Amino acid sequence: NEGIIIVAATNRPDVLDTALLRPGRFDRQVTVSLPTYNGRLGILQVHARNKKLAPDVSLEKIARRTPGLSGADLANLLNEAAILTARRRKDSIGESEIEDAIDRVTIGLKLTPLLDSKKKRIIAYHEIGHAMMMTLLKNSDPLNKVTIVPRSGGIEGFAQPVLNEDMVDSGLYSRGWLLDRIRISLGGRAAETVVFGDAEVTIGAGQDLKVVTTLAREMVTLYGMSDLGPMALESPNNEVFLGRDLMPSSEHSEEMAVQIDRQVRTIAQKCFEETCQILRDNRPLMDRL
Numbered sequence: 001n002e003g004i005i006i007v008a009a010t011n012r013p014d015v016l017d018t019a020l021l022r023p024g025r026f027d028r029q030v031t032v033s034l035p036t037y038n039g040r041l042g043i044l045q046v047h048a049r050n051k052k053l054a055p056d057v058s059l060e061k062i063a064r065r066t067p068g069l070s071g072a073d074l075a076n077l078l079n080e081a082a083i084l085t086a087r088r089r090k091d092s093i094g095e096s097e098i099e100d101a102i103d104r105v106t107i108g109l110k111l112t113p114l115l116d117s118k119k120k121r122i123i124a125y126h127e128i129g130h131a132m133m134m135t136l137l138k139n140s141d142p143l144n145k146v147t148i149v150p151r152s153g154g155i156e157g158f159a160q161p162v163l164n165e166d167m168v169d170s171g172l173y174s175r176g177w178l179l180d181r182i183r184i185s186l187g188g189r190a191a192e193t194v195v196f197g198d199a200e201v202t203i204g205a206g207q208d209l210k211v212v213t214t215l216a217r218e219m220v221t222l223y224g225m226s227d228l229g230p231m232a233l234e235s236p237n238n239e240v241f242l243g244r245d246l247m248p249s250s251e252h253s254e255e256m257a258v259q260i261d262r263q264v265r266t267i268a269q270k271c272f273e274e275t276c277q278i279l280r281d282n283r284p285l286m287d288r289l
Helices: 036-046 059-065 071-087 097-107 118-134 165-170 176-194 204-220 254-279 285-287
Strands: 143-147 160-162
Touching: 036 059, 059 097, 059 143, 071 097, 118 143, 118 160, 118 176, 118 204, 118 254, 118 285, 176 204, 176 254, 176 285, 204 254, 254 285
Parallel strands: none
Antiparallel strands: 143 160
């Protein structure tokens, strides 16, 4: 009396056809989340067995610094650190190799530093704008590192926060955190505006503005965090799939759509003005940095 067991895995459960999930099909679902601190520590211990670590390297410290990384990312991190150690002709993996490996896995390969130029000054002020907002705002994640050394993939510089693991794992973000995240994202554009003027702002804030628009719109349409009140006006993860409508239908009137756009713009514009004012108030510090 033999049966057949079919096991499948996907990284995109959100686009699975519901017919696959009916009883009698794939009727056991096991969700494997990204590892928590203890999970990351255990994974690092496994992959560090065949690698010689310097006495000052702490796997516990690495595990705390890498929330959001998968097991494959952590294995790659230690492999990259080992490669860097060999290139630098060292006998054991040190703290600097771990630091550079984390950057390489999360940000990209380090490239040649920029020569002194106007471009370098603009990038420096842009990144300092992000870094200062991370440092000064009450609800933000604290700053870990800021650099203007370019990275592969077109990254001219970055300001990196230390993520709150409890918040990342739970997904419970407060209104204050979301607003500060918008202000941080606007910090680069605001710094360019304050220092160089409207005519000299660059396209470097393109990705930042996408983050701003997405967060502001989610606050209005999903989380009820605007003047429109505690209403969910759109459904999340409304992906098109076979058998569904090719054109997603609107869930609100045209009049409400206008109000949504107005609220999104109000949130973004108000945060931008507040960010510019904070940077103006701290202009001597920004210049020194």
